[in-house]
Amino acid sequence: MEVIGDRPEISFDPILFATDLLPDSYNAGEYALLLAKHFSATVHIVHAFTISQPAMEVEAARKVLSRQRADLQHQLDHIASNFAAQGIKVVTELVDGDPETVIPKVAVDMDASLIVLGTHGGNRFDRHTIGSVSEAVLLHARLPTLTVGPLAVHGSSVKLPLRRILYATDLSAFASKAAPYAVALAEYFGAELDVLNVVPESSVEHPERWSELSEKFYRRLETVVPDHAREFCDPHTFVEVGRAREQIVKHIVEREINLLVLGIQRVDANAFQLRTSSAFHMILEAKCPVLTIAG
Missing domain, CATH: 3.40.50.620 (HUPs)
Structure with missing residues (x-):
């Protein structure tokens, strides 16, 4: 969404949909899909993760994708196929790092107009899912962010x-x-x-x-x-x-x-x-x- 003077121009394209690949993000995905259809927008489906030590060693020693990375990419591709089936142009991005800092950076790099994410309000010690750190993403994000809470009407x-x-x-x-x-x-x-x-x-x-x-x-x-x-x-x-x-x-x-x-x-x-x-x-x-x- 571009701001012209004091008045934003409404154009949600492209959209970054940040997902933890868990059911808590499904409804956020429905809202991303809804907006993408309306604005004929491209959707970047992004998952940020921390690679495990065994997976890191496999990738370093054998120069191949680890099972962890391959499985996560497969899940992203499955979500993307649901968007593509409804005529949405979609890009998947699997990125290494802490979601609360990586997601806002990816959004800026891709010149996103909107970040869409879900949350389940998990405790602060669960650092592996986007749902548990969505509030931190809000603090770091410089872009408009649409957060879909656990009680929000289904998209x-x-x-x-x-x-x-x-x-x-x-x-x-x-x-x-x-x-x-x-x-x-x-x-x-x-x-x-x-x-x-x-x-x-x-x-x-x-x-x-x-x-x-x-x-x-x-x-x-x-x-x-x-x-x-x-x-x-x-x-x-x-x-x-x-x-x-x-x-x-x-x-x-x-x-x-x-x-x-x-x-x-x-x-x-x-x-x-x-x-x-x-x-x-x-x-x-x-x-x-x-x-x-x-x-």
Whole structure:
């Protein structure tokens, strides 16, 4: 997705689908396929792995592919055949290294417009699967990343165009990086756009004055959506009080949201630190995929 000025041009091509070759990634693959069909995009199916010591010794001594590498490539080819059978141009890439650093690098090298990955929210000590380090990929990725959590609606049942998009913001600078993408996607798909700000209870010192205070938040939210966008995306603004994760997940269900758009802060942090954040918990609990934009 190329950004022209302050307005992204919606063109998801090519797409990088990062897979751990386990069932947790199947649904993410369905979303990659859905988008590839819609945008006539090429899909690069990528698996990053750490070669075992015996396999390394075989490859070094005999100058042949190890059984480990051959088996992984066979699995990638099987996934690719499902894409190709539906008319999608597909490329497979089996790369050595830690997924959290290798995947973002491959995405940049291939000039990807979008990274698609799944997650099961595994513990931080399971370092062999992309699902367990997807939150770290989010921190390292400089590109828009679509993460499909374990509770997301199955991609095979989703139809494009999207009907309703939610942009959740705490009105911070890094959260605002995602606003142009939410607006551009709403325009492209002709979707309704919900803009939600959740105010922590600790910020409401005088509950009896909440009506007056909420008006200030509503006015700030109104500035998020540019005037020209109101002609095509029918924006709705919402201000709620409570815990952001709970209110956003609730909003997704009540408003039947098809896509959540978030701005996240890209920092040098490990996967465990991100997993404890609200952002990753939202991905795990959301009933829809989550598009994150690193600020």
